[in-house]
Amino acid sequence: MKKNLFYAALILLTVLLIAAEFFNKTAEKSLFAFDTVVEISVRGRECKKALEECENEIKRLDDELGVNGSGILRQYNENGASDRELDFLIERALSVSRETDGAFDVTMYPVTVLWGFTKNEKHVPDDGKIREALSACGYEKLLTGGAKVDFGAAAKGYAADRLVKILEKYHVKDALISIGGTVTVWSRVADVAVRSPDGEGYAAVIECENTVLSTSGGYERYFEEDGKSYVHIIDPKSGRPAESGIVSATVVTEDGFLSDALSTAFFVMGEEDAKAYLKEHSDVQAILITGDKMVVSSGLKIKNTDEKYTIEVLD
Ligand code: ADP
Ligand code: MG
Numbered sequence: 001m002k003k004n005l006f007y008a009a010l011i012l013l014t015v016l017l018i019a020a021e022f023f024n025k026t027a028e029k030s031l032f033a034f035d036t037v038v039e040i041s042v043r044g045r046e047c048k049k050a051l052e053e054c055e056n057e058i059k060r061l062d063d064e065l066g067v068n069g070s071g072i073l074r075q076y077n078e079n080g081a082s083d084r085e086l087d088f089l090i091e092r093a094l095s096v097s098r099e100t101d102g103a104f105d106v107t108m109y110p111v112t113v114l115w116g117f118t119k120n121e122k123h124v125p126d127d128g129k130i131r132e133a134l135s136a137c138g139y140e141k142l143l144t145g146g147a148k149v150d151f152g153a154a155a156k157g158y159a160a161d162r163l164v165k166i167l168e169k170y171h172v173k174d175a176l177i178s179i180g181g182t183v184t185v186w187s188r189v190a191d192v193a194v195r196s197p198d199g200e201g202y203a204a205v206i207e208c209e210n211t212v213l214s215t216s217g218g219y220e221r222y223f224e225e226d227g228k229s230y231v232h233i234i235d236p237k238s239g240r241p242a243e244s245g246i247v248s249a250t251v252v253t254e255d256g257f258l259s260d261a262l263s264t265a266f267f268v269m270g271e272e273d274a275k276a277y278l279k280e281h282s283d284v285q286a287i288l289i290t291g292d293k294m295v296v297s298s299g300l301k302i303k304n305t306d307e308k309y310t311i312e313v314l315d
Contacts, residue, residue, distance in 0.1 A: 024173045026047060027042055027043075027048050027050070028041045031059075034058075034159070036181075037178075038058055038180075039176075040054050043172065044170060044171060044174075049170055050166055050167060050172050053166045053169075054166050054167075058159055058163070065086075065151045067152070077148045077149060089154075089257075090142050093139070093151075093261070100262070100269060102139060103268040104261050104265035105138070106142070107139055110133040111134060111236075113133075114130065117221070131239070137239075155260075156179040157214055157255075157256035158257045159182075161212075174187040181217075183213045183214075184256065188209070191208070194215055195219075195248070196306060197219050204306070205304040211252055212254065212259040213252045214259040215250040216233060216248070217267075218231030218267070219247070219248070222241075233268060245291070252287075252297075265277075282299075292308065292310060294311050295312045297314050
């Protein structure tokens, strides 16, 4: 009898151990890359391996795609070298540029440098210098390799897409990843807050599920001169910091690259053109903040908004 009890206990213990092994664990990591804070939280049996590979991938992409990295983008800008990944990204960038009438343009680097955004020597340059810098830009030049490239407005979104591949590989149960203003909600539901463009707190809280949310705002990287502020997002038509009236553009869509790139494009395009784009692309949702107004795609699940905004729902 005692022997039977012993065996029963042993079987129970084995079952519990197997169940524990199957039980999904959580692994979390915070690191600095892409000039911003990256936070990764994954849940699943192989969460540690998945997390480690995500971290390595982030570091690899930061180096490969950063203008100051030591990877392929640097080589492309110096001597035209490329590889499959860069060709793919240039192709995608070209397509977003065409779809946004050039508001998104990864060849603005000479202009960004001129305004001092890259070296923290921000200042208003003179008109002649702006025209000169602009003549070296233009997304059409990507077709002939005739322009320098800066993926600052889409690399974080692309990184989000790459990390999802790793999550799939390790059968991760669910994950939450933020790379600066680009947040991936994978295989779960999460409330994501959109920061208030003029100070503390949030402008809106969105319930997200299986999607990527990116916000572009002029409130984080900007400078002031003679009482006027200048943001780090350039209007490719003028070679000057964007002044479209939009102070914060959030784009929610499954594709990370597109989410990141479009949030920058909308910031440049302004309310009317961004709305026109949204009307034609039902798979893309957005929140556009212009002064006291917030334009919200009807497909978004908004949990909360700052009372000071008048809400306009976009069908
Ligand atoms: P964040 O700085 O939060 O990543 P964005 O995603 O909007 O914000 O990217 C802004 C960066 O993209 C700039 O710092 C610059 O490197 C680059 N950039 C500036 N203007 C444009 C533009 N019109 N299209 C594409 N990239 C741009
Ligand atoms: Mg962007």
